Amino acid sequence: MSKGKKSFSFALAMLTAFALVLSACGGGNKDAESSGSGSSGSSEKPVNLIWYTIGTPQKDVDKVMAEVSKYTQEKINATVTMKMIDWGDYQQKMQVNVASGEPMDIMFTSAGGFDYVQNARKGAFMELDDLLDKYGQGIKDTIDPAFLEGSKVDGHNYGIPANKELPQQEVWRFNQNLVDKYKLDTSNVRSLDSIEPLLKAIKEKEPNVTPFAMDKNYVPYVPYDYIIQNLPMAVKLDTTDYKIVDILETPEMKQALTTMHKYYQAGYVAPEAATTGSTSDLMTSGNWFMDRAQTQPLADNTWSASYGYPVKSTPASDAIITNTSVQGSIMAISANSEHPEKAMEFLNLLNTDPVLRNMVDSGIEGTHYKKVDDKHIENLPEGKNYDMPSYSLGNNMLLYLNPNDPDDKWEQFKKFNAEGKDSPILSFNFDSTKVATEMAAVQNVKEQFWASLMTGTVDPETYLPKAIAAFKQAGLDKVIAEAQTQLDAWKAANNK
Amino acid sequence: MAAFFKNLIRNKVMLFMVLPGAIWFFFFSYLPLVGTIVAFKQYRFNREGFWASISKSEWVGWDNFKFLFSTNDAYTITRNTLLYNLAFIILGLILSVAMAVLLSELVGKTMAKIYQTGMFLPYFLSWVIVGYFAFSFLSMDRGMINQILGWFGAEPVQWYSDPKYWPYILVFVSLWKSVGYNSVVYLASIMGIDKSLYEAAMIDGASKWQQIKNITIPMLSPIIIIMTLLAVGRIFYADFGLFYQVPRDSGTLYSVTNVIDTYVYRGLKTTGEIGMSTAAGLYQSVVGFVLVIVSNFVVRKIDKDSALF
Numbered sequence: 001m002s003k004g005k006k007s008f009s010f011a012l013a014m015l016t017a018f019a020l021v022l023s024a025c026g027g028g029n030k031d032a033e034s035s036g037s038g039s040s041g042s043s044e045k046p047v048n049l050i051w052y053t054i055g056t057p058q059k060d061v062d063k064v065m066a067e068v069s070k071y072t073q074e075k076i077n078a079t080v081t082m083k084m085i086d087w088g089d090y091q092q093k094m095q096v097n098v099a100s101g102e103p104m105d106i107m108f109t110s111a112g113g114f115d116y117v118q119n120a121r122k123g124a125f126m127e128l129d130d131l132l133d134k135y136g137q138g139i140k141d142t143i144d145p146a147f148l149e150g151s152k153v154d155g156h157n158y159g160i161p162a163n164k165e166l167p168q169q170e171v172w173r174f175n176q177n178l179v180d181k182y183k184l185d186t187s188n189v190r191s192l193d194s195i196e197p198l199l200k201a202i203k204e205k206e207p208n209v210t211p212f213a214m215d216k217n218y219v220p221y222v223p224y225d226y227i228i229q230n231l232p233m234a235v236k237l238d239t240t241d242y243k244i245v246d247i248l249e250t251p252e253m254k255q256a257l258t259t260m261h262k263y264y265q266a267g268y269v270a271p272e273a274a275t276t277g278s279t280s281d282l283m284t285s286g287n288w289f290m291d292r293a294q295t296q297p298l299a300d301n302t303w304s305a306s307y308g309y310p311v312k313s314t315p316a317s318d319a320i321i322t323n324t325s326v327q328g329s330i331m332a333i334s335a336n337s338e339h340p341e342k343a344m345e346f347l348n349l350l351n352t353d354p355v356l357r358n359m360v361d362s363g364i365e366g367t368h369y370k371k372v373d374d375k376h377i378e379n380l381p382e383g384k385n386y387d388m389p390s391y392s393l394g395n396n397m398l399l400y401l402n403p404n405d406p407d408d409k410w411e412q413f414k415k416f417n418a419e420g421k422d423s424p425i426l427s428f429n430f431d432s433t434k435v436a437t438e439m440a441a442v443q444n445v446k447e448q449f450w451a452s453l454m455t456g457t458v459d460p461e462t463y464l465p466k467a468i469a470a471f472k473q474a475g476l477d478k479v480i481a482e483a484q485t486q487l488d489a490w491k492a493a494n495n496k
Numbered sequence: 497m498a499a500f501f502k503n504l505i506r507n508k509v510m511l512f513m514v515l516p517g518a519i520w521f522f523f524f525s526y527l528p529l530v531g532t533i534v535a536f537k538q539y540r541f542n543r544e545g546f547w548a549s550i551s552k553s554e555w556v557g558w559d560n561f562k563f564l565f566s567t568n569d570a571y572t573i574t575r576n577t578l579l580y581n582l583a584f585i586i587l588g589l590i591l592s593v594a595m596a597v598l599l600s601e602l603v604g605k606t607m608a609k610i611y612q613t614g615m616f617l618p619y620f621l622s623w624v625i626v627g628y629f630a631f632s633f634l635s636m637d638r639g640m641i642n643q644i645l646g647w648f649g650a651e652p653v654q655w656y657s658d659p660k661y662w663p664y665i666l667v668f669v670s671l672w673k674s675v676g677y678n679s680v681v682y683l684a685s686i687m688g689i690d691k692s693l694y695e696a697a698m699i700d701g702a703s704k705w706q707q708i709k710n711i712t713i714p715m716l717s718p719i720i721i722i723m724t725l726l727a728v729g730r731i732f733y734a735d736f737g738l739f740y741q742v743p744r745d746s747g748t749l750y751s752v753t754n755v756i757d758t759y760v761y762r763g764l765k766t767t768g769e770i771g772m773s774t775a776a777g778l779y780q781s782v783v784g785f786v787l788v789i790v791s792n793f794v795v796r797k798i799d800k801d802s803a804l805f
Contacts, residue, residue, distance in 0.1 A: 092765070099770055101545035123541040271636035275656055275744040336543040433538075440563040440763035440772060447762045448750040457657055458748060474567050 046077045047339045049346055052094065052107040054114075054392050057084040059385040064363045071356060076345045090114055098124045098334070105337040106347065108392055109159060111229060111327040116151070117429045120158040125332040126340050128157045135344040136160070138352035142395060144417055150326030150427045159332035160347050164396040165296035165413055167420025168325035170221050170317040173303065174290050176310035178202060178209065189314050192220055192259050195290065199268040202289045211268040213288035215276045216451040220256035221292070222247065225322050225423040227430050227483050231446060232471060235487075237320065239424050242491050244484050246476060248453075248468050257464060260456030273455040283307055292316060297412040301404060319416065322423040329392050351395040358400055361390055369400075376401045428490045435482050438475030445474045535560055535774040553771075560775035569759060577755040580739075581731040583667050584674070589724060591675045593716065596682035597708055612683070615676030623737025630669060630742050657748040666753065670738055681723065682716060689715045721795055721802045729788035732756065732780045756780060 061082050069079035083104075085093050094107065094114045109116040109125070119125060132139065139160055140148070147161040172195065174186055182205060184198055199211040217230075224234035224247055232247040247253050263269050270276065282288040286309055293299075295313060303311040331350075333343045349356055362369045362377060363386035369377045377400040390396060397410040406412075432439050449467035452458045504511065537553040538560075564570055595615065602608040618626070633640045634655035642652040655661060689712065697707050734755035743753045760776040788804075796803040 095770075098541055099539070099546070099549070101541075101549065122539075126543075271654070272656065272744075274748075275746045335541055336545060436769055436772070437559070437563040437566050440769065441567045441569065444567075444569060444754075444759060444763045447745075448747045448754075450747065452657065452746070452748045474569075 044077065046073050046079050047342050048079045048081055049105040049339060049343055050103055051080055051082045052097070052104050053082060053084055054087060054090045054108045055084050055389045056086050058387060060363060060368070060382075061386070064359065064368075064386055067364050068356065068359050071359065072346060072349065075349055075353075075356075076342065078339070078342045078346055080346065087113075101336055103336065103338070104334045105339060105343040106331055107334055109330050109332050110392075111324040116159060116327050116330050116332070117153050117323075118432075120153040120332075121431060121433070123335055125158040126335050126337060128159070128333060128344070131333070131340060131344040132157055132160075135341060136348050138348045142352055142397075146321060146417075147326055150321070150323060151330060152427060153429050154431070159330035160351065160394075161326065162329040162331070162391060162394050162396060163351065164329065164391055166325060166417035167319035167321045168328075169295050169315060169319035169420075170292055171295040171299075171313035172290055172316050173293050173311055173313045175286060175288055176304075176312045177286065178206065178289050179312070186312070186314055190316060192256055196263075198290065199263065200266070203266065203268055206289070209287050209289055210270050210282055211289045212263060213279045213282050213291040214269060214273050214455060215279050216274050216455065218273070218292070219450075219454045220253070220260055221317050222250065222252040222256055223317070224250070224252075225320070225425055226324075227425070227428075227487075228432070229324055230450065231442060232476070233480050233483060235425050237318075237423060242424065242487055244480050244487060246468065246471065246480065248464060248471070254460060254464065257453055257456065257460040260454065261459055262456070264456030269456055274451040274457040297416045298405065298409060305402070305404070319420040320423050321420045321426055323426060323429065326426070331394065347394070350393075352398075354398040357394055357398040360393055361388055361399055362386070371400075372403060375407060376403055376405070378403050425487065428487055430483050430486060432479070432482075435475070435479045438479050441474035442471060442476050442479060445470045445476075532774060532778050534771055535778045537771055539770040556771070560769075560771040561779065563763065563772055564776055564779060569754070572751065573754050573756050573759045576752065577732060577734045577757075580663075580666065580670075580734065580755065581727075584670050585724060585727045585731070587667065587671060588674055588678060588727075589720065591671060592678035593682050593713075593720065595675060595679035596686055597712055599679065599683055600686045600712075601704070601708075612676070612680065616680060617676065618673045619677040621673070623735075623741040626669060626673060626737075627741035627744065630665070631744065634665075656744055656746045659749050659752045662743060662749055662752045666738065666742065669742055670735065673738075678723070682719065685716055685719045686712060718802050721799075722804065725788065725791055725795065725804055728791045729784050731787055732783045734758070736761065 061084060065080050065082050072078050072080055090108075091114050094109075097104065098107075098119070108114070109119060111117075128136070143161065143163045144166060146166055147163065148157060151157060151159055151161045172186075172189055178184075179186060182201060184201060186198065189195055189198070195212075202209060202211045219230065222234075223237045224245075225237060226247070227233040227235070227244060233244050234247045234250075235242060235244055260269070264273075279288070279291065284307070286307070293303075293313070295315075300312055303313075331347055333340050333347075337343055350360065351357070358377075362379075363383065365371065367380065368383045368386045369379050372378050390399060397413065401407070401409055445467070449463065449470065453460060453463055453467060531550075533550060534553075536555060536557060537550065538556045539549065539553050542548040542552045599608050599612055602611070621629075631639070634642075636642065636652060636654055636656070639655070641655070645652060653661075655665075693711050693715075694707055697711060702710070734757045736757045739753050739755045739758050740761070743749045746753075756776065760773060764773045764776075792804050
């Protein structure tokens, strides 16, 4: 027994010693940090910015970043290391990276991946108000002010949104080959009910084609804006009283779900839609007739080019500016950044300097792409080693155009942005801290019912009441009440 | 202290041999124990790093545990977790031991090796792949089972939206994957049984069945008890891959596929509340720990030599 006790105390001593060593290491780091951030003179050693962003890791990232660093060292005396994390892993890995204090300066965040608002509230990002005034003047001048306004959390900016399409608009996309083959008329299509004759025609004539392609994230369009994406709390777009309702209890949603179930039973929807993660194999094979997507100007060109066959779209909703669309792509500065000033200078340069922005986007001229004229570029074979998602990396309107883009592409974007209508709850961000317990429970109910209801897999006559009851039991009413209180306060503060 | 060092020196070779394992356990099992503190905090990031984040986060007492018990989901997931694991332990034990005995009795050793390898193989497959195997059988429009049903003129079954089949499917898939591995463990200890026991039994005219019943099974019982105790300790841990990948995360099946691990994952993957995930993990560990202690206590009462400690 005494032997056991002794070895235990020995282990305890080891543990303490180890903890001491660890904390000593931490202390050392902090010293280095403070000496690094204190200096910003140009004769100083350049600082290295660590930049986490989303997308499939590319082979030539380091090579391109070496070039980028040469350029930025000259301009702002900073070098850049980019770390890419693949689409599916981004949220989870960043959660861990941030929680464990991994060194980083700049990171991608958005309403969809690595949630911007929640993480801003948790303290993952640095508040940028002062930095923006001091080093971000260029950003303020170039980016549509609606972006900076719409990405404020509790009145402060925590990130720099990418300047791109501002509203979000749903469209029906059609596989034009099939439309032409059967001479179908898509001009009168708009509502969910209006597509039925088209689906029916395709189902009869092309039994091997999926008439209505969708994955498990599909949600029928209803004219509401969600408080939190894909949770059943929403405000009607033409609201006057700013009342938050359970979307499942609205007549519009009930009608839409009934229609979806009718389509599902008629075989217009793939039987496994509710568990399908992606429709990309359908897109590759071309064995689909229509689906719903979010659009931007000239999107048809982009889709057609990427699928290799013509795709055309018609609107399924108005163009609405919502939090989700405004917060679709943001670069934030990490709360633990050692060089927040430099990071801000870099973001400013990235959003205003076409040379830097295009280098980050398309790689090295002559290696990854070549210029066709002063606006258009063409990818070289090496380009596939550096194929970046343009939307995520900063101001889109500085980018070179693809060979078949019209010269006025970015003017069309600006026009599209100007025409978008504001959602009534634009820039209201719900703080769910007080109802965190209920949120976790509600989330589970959502996972249970959402996909099968939305894709029409189950009959809303029986399942909708079940889902509504389950949400209530999980505490949705309490969450809605809390959200309503916050929304009322926000409404009063903003004179709506 | 002197006795401690003397002891250390005397056993230095043995201690040196366990050193890698001990170091591994220290870093990956004991050191992270400090992190359970997060279960009682509202975790907020701090720019000074991980330790500062932990120490500066606000204490919230038991708040993080509430979500586990806030709905009657708690009942469903606890029931599913326990009952499935019980089924896996009991059926797994019976099947693995039976397979091991059968394999050991096979005369053709080449065939025995082939069977053994064939049964062992699924153990190495990832759940994602097993999930797709299952899908190729159960897919609504292209699955093998529905096609076969079609030949007999039966209606196709919507496997992924009908919960009533899933308890059987999950148990079957789980056993298919694990039995091969466990039977090898039992086979190894059967091989270690003194052959003279069987010779003596044969001279006394014992049949094969009597030999198995009176020699093999009793000789196996220590390893059976250890394996079972270890499994009982993990009875509160569901195999995430099995319950998430194989039913393809289909919402309509949750009443029979939702277990603690998937519940926690779904609830927290979007909210990202680290405190709550830690709380759930701690709850699982504590219950698992209690179960091991209790079952070991029970084993001790029955047969002192077979107990783990």
